[in-house]
Amino acid sequence: MLDPDSRVGVARDSGVNRVRRSWARLRLSALPIVQCALGAALAWFVAHTVIGHVQPFFAPTAAVVSIGISFGARIKRSVELVVGVAVGIGIGDLFISNAGTGVWQIALVVAVAMALAVFLDGGSVITMQAAGSAVLVATLLPPSAGAGFSRMIDALVGGLVGVVMVAAIPLHPVRRAREQAAEILAVMGKSLSEGADGLLEQDRDKVRKALDAVRATQSQIDSLRSSLEGGREVIRISPLYWNWRDRLERVRATADPLDNAMRNTRVLLRRSLTLVNNDEILDPRLIDEVERLADAVEVVRKMMLADPGEQPDQAEAARVLRSVGRAARPELVAGAGLSAHVIFAQTRSIVVDLMQVCGVKRISAIALLPSTVANPPVRPVL
16 A cells, blocks of 8 residues: 555656656657648648639648558558548539438438448548548538539649658658667566566566556557558658668568567566466576566667667677577476466567567577477467
8 A cells, every 4th residue: 555655656757657658749740740731731722722722621631631640551541532532522412412411311421422432442541531521512512513523633632742741851761660669679678677576576566567568569569560651651752761771671570570579578477477466486597587688678679779880789689689598598497387487488489589670580599599398489379
């Protein structure tokens, strides 16, 4: 039971951490926000001033949606958006021109537009844009002669402006992904360290806190994959970063083993919690091995942020991981129970995964581990 002062301190730390995370999110999204703002203004200018449309509502809307904040699949989103707007406007014009506006007409227009969009593609952008465009035509922007064609042009202008903004003011195709990978590794390293402390002190709260932290990283991994896809698009459409293709592919190769390492960390901490709850005692040498693994994760994190030629590089990070792997010998769990064997196996699996992050082939990483009497550890199905 925490005393009042401790509770205040925990609440203060939690609030500070939330503010830091919020500022970190804003920092990562600052350039996409600028791109969206400038893209919306430029799309309106082109559609209104250059082309001469009186109310080019769909032009800035299309620009914002095609650029987006998510930094991934922007070209695909632009195409989906134009198709979705065309479907929605076409269905809306067809039905509202003949049936008028009303409750059942709106319901029918939205249903038909979404059904047709799903039939054509099934993507969320095309479906929602078809529905939204149909609603606008049915309510605020009633059909008129030539309006449908003009609105489709506006959507095309907005989509193209979005692509131009990404090419003209590009996000760095690699830096964002490296920072996200480093953040995931930071959570992993801290959680392993706290888990080791919890095992040493038989403190289930520490282990549970560490487990909760790694369980919350799936959204970060998804964002990393999205950033990697976005980086490929930037390299394709922006001449400024054409020479970064090889560097991006090396970072892309880390996504799957990093995901696997985080999954294995979850298994290790979940079994650690079971061990502490059952009042089992782990060999202190194995706890030290988990702590050493946490230190190695920090080296891998620094490697991920290092520019070419800086230290630690892949070779240095792999050397540190090899040292951890060689110490993971079967005598650490001689005569121990199932939980100890699972923690031991997951420690070895995490070493293999992280060595792949460092560019080592999986078969080579496994070969560097000390042999065991039992079969090599197999990653459990989660």
